Amino acid sequence: MDTITQIRLLETMLRVRKAELQLAIMYKNGKVPCAAHLYEGQEAIAAGICDHLRHDDCITSTHRGHGHCIAKGMPIKKMIAEVSAKKTGCCGGKGGTMHLFMPEVGVMGTVGIVGGGIPIATGIGLAMKMQNTDRVAVSFFGDGAANNGSFHESLNLAALWKLPVIYICENNLYATSVAVWRSTPIPDIGIRGSAYGMPGVTVDGNHVDEVYAAMETAVARGRAGEGPTLIECKTYRIRGHFEGDDAFYRTKEEVAEARKRDPIDYWKAHLIANGAITEETFEAMSAKADEEVAEAAAFADASPYPEPESALLLSGNPA
Amino acid sequence: MAQVVVMPRMGQTMEEGTIVEWKKNEGDTVTQGEVLLTIQSDKSELEVESDVSGVLVKILATPDSGEIPCLDPIAVIGDPGEEVDVDQVVSDFLAKRG
Numbered sequence: 442m443d444t445i446t447q448i449r450l451l452e453t454m455l456r457v458r459k460a461e462l463q464l465a466i467m468y469k470n471g472k473v474p475c476a477a478h479l480y481e482g483q484e485a486i487a488a489g490i491c492d493h494l495r496h497d498d499c500i501t502s503t504h505r506g507h508g509h510c511i512a513k514g515m516p517i518k519k520m521i522a523e524v525s526a527k528k529t530g531c532c533g534g535k536g537g538t539m540h541l542f543m544p545e546v547g548v549m550g551t552v553g554i555v556g557g558g559i560p561i562a563t564g565i566g567l568a569m570k571m572q573n574t575d576r577v578a579v580s581f582f583g584d585g586a587a588n589n590g591s592f593h594e595s596l597n598l599a600a601l602w603k604l605p606v607i608y609i610c611e612n613n614l615y616a617t618s619v620a621v622w623r624s625t626p627i628p629d630i631g632i633r634g635s636a637y638g639m640p641g642v643t644v645d646g647n648h649v650d651e652v653y654a655a656m657e658t659a660v661a662r663g664r665a666g667e668g669p670t671l672i673e674c675k676t677y678r679i680r681g682h683f684e685g686d687d688a689f690y691r692t693k694e695e696v697a698e699a700r701k702r703d704p705i706d707y708w709k710a711h712l713i714a715n716g717a718i719t720e721e722t723f724e725a726m727s728a729k730a731d732e733e734v735a736e737a738a739a740f741a742d743a744s745p746y747p748e749p750e751s752a753l754l755l756s757g758n759p760a
Numbered sequence: 761m762a763q764v765v766v767m768p769r770m771g772q773t774m775e776e777g778t779i780v781e782w783k784k785n786e787g788d789t790v791t792q793g794e795v796l797l798t799i800q801s802d803k804s805e806l807e808v809e810s811d812v813s814g815v816l817v818k819i820l821a822t823p824d825s826g827e828i829p830c831l832d833p834i835a836v837i838g839d840p841g842e843e844v845d846v847d848q849v850v851s852d853f854l855a856k857r858g
Contacts, residue, residue, distance in 0.1 A: 466811045469768035471831045476772065685770030687804040 442653065444717045446492065450649050451712060451723075453488040454705050455730040457508040460517050463734045464507065464524060468684045472742070474526050475537040480508035482647075482679035485704035486611050487512035489652030490579060490672075493660045499547040499565050500579045501558030504539050505678075506551030509581050514546035518737035527744035533754075534747045549578075555616075556582060556589030559608070563595040566606035566669070577605040577663040585616025587630045596671065600637040605663035607656065608671045611646060613678035618690040631673035639669050646674025647704040650711070677702070762838040762846075763812055764853040765796065767821075769830040774801045776827040779834065784816045790837060797834075814839050818846045831857070 461479045468477045480487070483505075491500070491512035502509040510520050515531060523530025524538045531543045539553030549565060552558040562580030569576040586592055587610050599606045610630050614621050627633075634641015640662070644651040652674055659670035677699040681688040688696075712718045718726075767777050780798040784790055790810045797808050814837040821834040828834060833853060838844040 469770065469808070469811070470766060471769045474772075685774070685801065685803075685806065687806055689804075 442650065446653075447708075447712055447715075447717050448726075450485075450488045450492060450653065451705070451708050451718070452726055452730070453492070453512050454484040454649065454708065455726055456517065456733065457484045457487055457511050458705060459727075459730045459734040460511060460521065460737070461507060463738050464521065465680075465684060467521075467525065467738065467741075472525055473538075473684075475524070475539070476504075477524070477538060477684045478505040478682065479680045479684065480505050482699065482704065483611055483613060483676045484508055485649035485708065486609065486646045486652055486674045486676060487581075489649045490581075490607075490609055490656050492653060493656045494547065494577070494579065496547065497574075498577050498579070499549045499562070499569075500581065501549050501562040501565070502541070502551040502581045503555070503558060503583060503586070504551065504553045505583070506541060506581070507538070510541050510543070510548050510551065513548050515541070515543045515548050516737075517733060518740040519543065521734075521737045522741040522744050525741040525744075526746060527741050528747045529740065529744040533751070534744075556586035556591040558582060559586065559589075559591045559595045562606055562608075563599050563604060566599060566604035567602065569605055570602070570666070575605075575664040575666075577607060577660055579607045579609060581609045581611060583616060584610065584612040584614065584621045584625065584630060585619070586610075587612075587633070588624055596633075596637045596639065596669065599669040600639045603666060603668035605666070606669045607659045607663055608669060610671065610673040611676055612673055613676045615678050615682065615691070617682045618688075620690070629673060631671060634671035637671075639671060641671040641673070643673040643675065646676035647702050647707060649704060649708050676704075762817065762836055762842060762844045762849045763814075764833045764850060765808075765810070765835040765837060766831045767799065767828045767834050768808055770799075770801050770806055771803060774803070774830055776829045777801050778827055779821055779823045779825060780805055781823065782819060786816055786819055788816050789840070790814060790816055810837065812837055815842075817842075817844045820846075820850070 487508040519531040526534045528534045541551040559580045562578045565578040629643040631641045631643030644655045655672050777799045782797045783795050791813045795807045796810045817838040818836045
């Protein structure tokens with residue numbers, strides 16, 4: 442991986458992290474009128490996967506999808522404005538966090554229904570194949586979704602028809618309040634790829650270099666028409682399932698232990714060690730991301746809500 | 761610049777909360793992300809972290825205050841060494857909130 446890519450990955454992770462922490466503050470202060478499921482601690486996955494995607498590739502995402510949208514190219518201000526239910530958001534303020542769409546950058550929806558984005562990405566992959574393109578579709582989902590019927594049906598069809606779809610299972614160890622070991626009898630969800638006749642790999646989702654390398658192979662395979670890949674990225678959901686979740690089902694010690702494996706700390710240390718950046722460069726990158734996020738929050742704050750008379754219009758932003 | 765801390769809205773059905781315990785005292789230095797206090801929402805007891813770093817200048821509400829509407833001021837945090845006119849900061853906040 443070249444130095445520019447290494448730095449770009451760090452930049453993406455920082456932008457995602459800062460945006461999520463900003464939303465946490467906005468939520469507490471009554472500026473987010475819907476639930477907020479934040480992505481802190483999982484940034485390496487969105488960054489490492491989406492870095493391989495072109496503008497015309499597509500993703501589907503989940504209730505925990507802000508990071509995927511940012512990494513795929515949605516401007517942070519369009520995301521924060523949407524989550525704040527403002528007219529200037531990517532869906533005119535009517536979608537909110539669990540319906541973030543921006544087809545022009547390939548964000549084909551964050552889907553609130555668990556496992557709901559998997560068949561959508563599979564259908565997009567089918568369309569891409571039928572149109573004889575070398576585009577790929579990516580579906581992000583969690584460990585809980587990997588036990589849904591939509592997962593099985595989609596992976597089976599995608600392998601049968603050699604669709605250019607990459608399935609990214611972000612195993613953050615919790616499906617809402619259910620620990621993965623309570624619901625899933627195998628240690629690695631990645632091995633399920635073999636059940637469908639597709640490559641299935643498991644990587645450390647907190648190590649962006651591992652995620653990036655696995656995706657490199659999967660994207661090449663997809664673009665070459667060789668079919669889908671399942672990538673399981675092991676990570677940890679640092680925050681509660683939603684903001685305001687008291688997380689009674691796990692200990693504070695467990696969370697503190699997981700924080701020691703922070704993906705940004707890991708990558709920062711790696712880049713400083715190999716000379717790609719210095720502590721000063723990191724601080725400058727961090728400040729730049731802070732500035733972008735503060736501007737996005739101010740933009741959302743200053744934006745109006747959609748007018749009541751636009752209620753029946755699709756986006757609230759008539760052309 | 762001094763900032764108001766509000767009773768957070770930690771759920772779509774939460775209209776008010778009660779203060780369980782302040783973990784910081786007036787005059788204490790606080791850092792962003794540090795636990796300021798615990799509250800009881802309509803559903804559970806939650807820790808409230810500080811949004812900013814600074815000094816906890818004034819505590820406006822305590823466990824004895826009973827149920828406090830969400831987004832009402834409960835404290836003021838200022839910069840280290842800052843002279844803070846608490847009444848002014850709170851009234852500016854309330855005027856801006858509308």
